[in-house]
Amino acid sequence: MAESGVAVVRKGRFGGWVRGQVRNIAPFATLLFLVAFFSLSSDSFLTGENFANILNQVSITGIIAVGLTFVILCAEIDLSVAAIANVTGIVVAFFTLQESYVNIANLPLPGFAAIVIALLVCFGLGLFNAFGVTIIGIPSFIMTLAMMQIADGMSALFVRGQIAYAVPSFVSTLGSGSIFGIPWIVIVAGLFLLVAHLVLTYTRFGRYVYMVGGNREAAEYSGVNVKFVIGAVLVIGAVCSGVAGMLGVAYFGSAQQNEFTTYLLDAIAAVVVGGTSLFGGRGGIGNTIVGLLVLGVLNNGLDHVQIDPFLKILIRGLILLAALVINVYAQRLRSQTETSGGE
Amino acid sequence: MTEGSDRPLLEMIGISKSFGGVQALRDVDFSLRAGEIHGLVGENGAGKSTLMKIIAGVHHDFQGTMRLDSKEVHFRSARDALDAGVGMVHQELSIVPDLTVAENVFLGKQPVTSLGTVDWKRMVRESREHLAGLGIDVDPTTRIGALPIGLQQLIELARVLFSGARIIILDEPTSALSPPEVELLFTTLRSLRDSGRSLVFISHFLDDILRISDTVTIFRNGRKVSTTPVAEITKRQVIEQMIGVGHQELEESYTGEIKLDTQFDAPVVMETEGLTLGRSFRDVSLKVRAGEVLGIYGFMGCGQIELARALFGKIMASGAIKLDGKLIRLARTSKARDHGIAYVPESRRAMLFHHEPLYKNMSISILERISNILLKPASERQIARGHIETLHIRTPGPDQLLGNLSGGNQQKVALAKWLTHAPKVLILSEPTRGMDVGAKEDVVRIVRGLRDQGIGVVVVSTEPETVLSLADRILVMKRGEIVREFAGDTVSKDRLLEAA
Numbered sequence A: 001m002a003e004s005g006v007a008v009v010r011k012g013r014f015g016g017w018v019r020g021q022v023r024n025i026a027p028f029a030t031l032l033f034l035v036a037f038f039s040l041s042s043d044s045f046l047t048g049e050n051f052a053n054i055l056n057q058v059s060i061t062g063i064i065a066v067g068l069t070f071v072i073l074c075a076e077i078d079l080s081v082a083a084i085a086n087v088t089g090i091v092v093a094f095f096t097l098q099e100s101y102v103n104i105a106n107l108p109l110p111g112f113a114a115i116v117i118a119l120l121v122c123f124g125l126g127l128f129n130a131f132g133v134t135i136i137g138i139p140s141f142i143m144t145l146a147m148m149q150i151a152d153g154m155s156a157l158f159v160r161g162q163i164a165y166a167v168p169s170f171v172s173t174l175g176s177g178s179i180f181g182i183p184w185i186v187i188v189a190g191l192f193l194l195v196a197h198l199v200l201t202y203t204r205f206g207r208y209v210y211m212v213g214g215n216r217e218a219a220e221y222s223g224v225n226v227k228f229v230i231g232a233v234l235v236i237g238a239v240c241s242g243v244a245g246m247l248g249v250a251y252f253g254s255a256q257q258n259e260f261t262t263y264l265l266d267a268i269a270a271v272v273v274g275g276t277s278l279f280g281g282r283g284g285i286g287n288t289i290v291g292l293l294v295l296g297v298l299n300n301g302l303d304h305v306q307i308d309p310f311l312k313i314l315i316r317g318l319i320l321l322a323a324l325v326i327n328v329y330a331q332r333l334r335s336q337t338e339t340s341g342g343e
Numbered sequence B: 001m002t003e004g005s006d007r008p009l010l011e012m013i014g015i016s017k018s019f020g021g022v023q024a025l026r027d028v029d030f031s032l033r034a035g036e037i038h039g040l041v042g043e044n045g046a047g048k049s050t051l052m053k054i055i056a057g058v059h060h061d062f063q064g065t066m067r068l069d070s071k072e073v074h075f076r077s078a079r080d081a082l083d084a085g086v087g088m089v090h091q092e093l094s095i096v097p098d099l100t101v102a103e104n105v106f107l108g109k110q111p112v113t114s115l116g117t118v119d120w121k122r123m124v125r126e127s128r129e130h131l132a133g134l135g136i137d138v139d140p141t142t143r144i145g146a147l148p149i150g151l152q153q154l155i156e157l158a159r160v161l162f163s164g165a166r167i168i169i170l171d172e173p174t175s176a177l178s179p180p181e182v183e184l185l186f187t188t189l190r191s192l193r194d195s196g197r198s199l200v201f202i203s204h205f206l207d208d209i210l211r212i213s214d215t216v217t218i219f220r221n222g223r224k225v226s227t228t229p230v231a232e233i234t235k236r237q238v239i240e241q242m243i244g245v246g247h248q249e250l251e252e253s254y255t256g257e258i259k260l261d262t263q264f265d266a267p268v269v270m271e272t273e274g275l276t277l278g279r280s281f282r283d284v285s286l287k288v289r290a291g292e293v294l295g296i297y298g299f300m301g302c303g304q305i306e307l308a309r310a311l312f313g314k315i316m317a318s319g320a321i322k323l324d325g326k327l328i329r330l331a332r333t334s335k336a337r338d339h340g341i342a343y344v345p346e347s348r349r350a351m352l353f354h355h356e357p358l359y360k361n362m363s364i365s366i367l368e369r370i371s372n373i374l375l376k377p378a379s380e381r382q383i384a385r386g387h388i389e390t391l392h393i394r395t396p397g398p399d400q401l402l403g404n405l406s407g408g409n410q411q412k413v414a415l416a417k418w419l420t421h422a423p424k425v426l427i428l429s430e431p432t433r434g435m436d437v438g439a440k441e442d443v444v445r446i447v448r449g450l451r452d453q454g455i456g457v458v459v460v461s462t463e464p465e466t467v468l469s470l471a472d473r474i475l476v477m478k479r480g481e482i483v484r485e486f487a488g489d490t491v492s493k494d495r496l497l498e499a500a
Helices: A002-009 A012-041 A048-073 A081-094 A109-134 A139-158 A171-178 A183-203 A204-214 A215-223 A225-251 A259-275 A285-304 A313-338 B048-055 B078-083 B102-105 B119-133 B147-164 B180-195 B206-212 B235-243 B248-254 B302-309 B332-337 B358-363 B377-390 B407-416 B437-454 B466-471 B495-500
Strands: B008-019 B023-034 B036-041 B062-067 B086-089 B168-173 B198-202 B214-220 B224-227 B268-277 B280-288 B293-297 B316-321 B327-330 B341-344 B424-430 B456-461 B473-478 B481-487
Touching: A002 B248, A012 A285, A012 B048, A012 B466, A048 A081, A048 A183, A048 A204, A048 A225, A048 A259, A048 A285, A048 A313, A048 B086, A048 B293, A081 A109, A081 A139, A081 A259, A081 B119, A109 A171, A109 A225, A139 A225, A171 A183, A171 A225, A171 B168, A183 A204, A183 A225, A183 A285, A204 A215, A204 B206, A204 B224, A204 B327, A215 A225, A215 B224, A215 B473, A259 A313, A285 A313, A285 B023, A285 B119, B008 B078, B023 B206, B023 B224, B036 B048, B036 B206, B048 B198, B048 B377, B102 B147, B119 B147, B119 B302, B147 B168, B147 B407, B147 B481, B180 B198, B198 B206, B206 B235, B206 B248, B268 B302, B280 B456, B280 B481, B293 B302, B293 B437, B293 B466, B302 B316, B302 B341, B302 B424, B302 B456, B332 B341, B358 B377, B358 B407, B407 B437, B456 B466, B466 B473, B466 B495
Parallel strands: B036 B198, B036 B214, B086 B168, B168 B198, B293 B456, B293 B473, B341 B424, B424 B456
Antiparallel strands: B008 B023, B008 B062, B214 B224, B268 B280, B268 B316, B316 B327, B473 B481
């Protein structure tokens, strides 16, 4: 038995490495392919300006995807991210002085107070998710589905069908301003990605996230406070969404209902297309960055080529499906490699 | 029939099989007569399971010849083998717990009415008759998951028989059974043999093999060592052939009286009073002393596994748990860990991270001691290297993925997790289950070493050998209660079994 494990590794070292890396290689290959394809089929695609566009376009998705990466690494899911982004954006606008023509019964407060309240709201909603999943024991899929409705409902009550425009100047700078020609929102997204990467790779908490996702039972038997870790990732997911929501309101120039609906699928797609395992424990921020770029290049590139605009959605769907197939396939390759070690 | 019984029903000649460069079977001959029970023994990885999986069509890529009724056959799948009359009852039962007994017996081939709907009446009637024929009296409409494991196993056996199998391979059929259940199984097996069927019985339990088999074949390192009528071989000879050399410690645990080295005056580290958990266990009061190994023995399902989990905070029981005389509340496993309680569960899969390198597996329980916020992979690797050396773990290094290690080495990793900072109490659930003789001895040595450091060790097991070879004091559990204590005297396997 002991020899067999070693021998298997030795025999297929390179093959085994490739198999283990499928989830990292495949998304990167997809990205290169898409870039090559759009570069050849359009003159306007491969320009510095357009690259900056792509980064700008994926920033909000990116901030949401940071939180979701934590959640999915723990083998949980958060379907409420877009709704929490929406309500947080609306709350920050609700507590900001609006122009007189805006017909919302809002409560103007100083900018920093509005931001603190908005952050508390998304933190609180994340805590509520965490409570439902860890203390009551509701599966995260269902709990966050309910939270999606709750957050949407709160949004509806705040704006009552109206649109607010003003946000605190700090938020509006980060959401729509730039420094040295670089949009602040890209910098914020970059910082979130960087900090998340450092946390996941170099901190004890990050290790626990991977271990809980890799084998929850083993983590519990090792004395890891599994419920705390799962609760924490749900709070992180909600807070990242909230920040994305505030900046998004500034980015769009308005706060209204159903503003972020498409961001739920985009953020999940970015994480999963990047190769982070839906079964937990595998992947990371590096994968999410590649996934974001795949999505960004795809969305942007399809605008540069002559294509039926109505076909665009279908193509996006098919690419997402392909990525999911690769994700499941990579999982299977990995478990095959693992079991071939035994008798 | 009498003429045919001399000619083998199944013949295998020169069978070799390798898995990715590892030779699992080397040039093995094997034959099975009609109407015999043939026992197969050997340590883990000796090749017995591989050979049986070839017969049952699970592995179809091998060298050598296989003849059934003197005709050469080569099964491409388990279905193929079953069609030819070869069935296998695996150690992990393939019943569907939420279906009824009848549905399980007829799984995949339910009788249908002329309308194309399932013929429930016929299904229930026929399965009742069929089970009664095997001496099993059970209502076919019962949900099978609600039955004791022994009955579930017999029903799975019934299903294989029902598919028309003449050759039935049983992989470790007694490992989860209580003695009365074993008796029931053996009675059934004997009557099957007498009706002309051939049975292959794979087991680590040598007593069971020697009691039920007509012939025993011994494997070692992928080779067949011998095939002997059971009447002509003793247990000692079987062990010698299985392992090659005399393993004294183990033999002692099989035969005769064991002296318990109980420490009556050592301080009590852990104590429970009236610990109760639903139907699992009731009113359990016990003391764990520093520097002793406390064995808790009982049949499968007597509540000892749940008790072990409750002592680690995996499940919450009512009653009192005291550590060093102070009352503690174990609301979750991390609390127990912080109090210095360590636990190794019965399943390796449940306690290790197969995709992760060794060092991460070993450091997970002590991360809070070696890092505040930032990880220190260098010291994690350092600690791992130390464990690899002291526990003789066979691996190229701390970055090796755990999944690439063999079972016995994985078990050592599971222990190593807790050894960096000596716990006060170490709870081991089934520490030697499914291990070969050599690995068992390693575990015995490691556990004794820990005890000698003053750790209070609790060993919970359904295998009497495990408890007898490790414990200094033994508690016997029966239906959720502690019914007997063996301390300071001698104990034998018989008396242990008798008490349970």
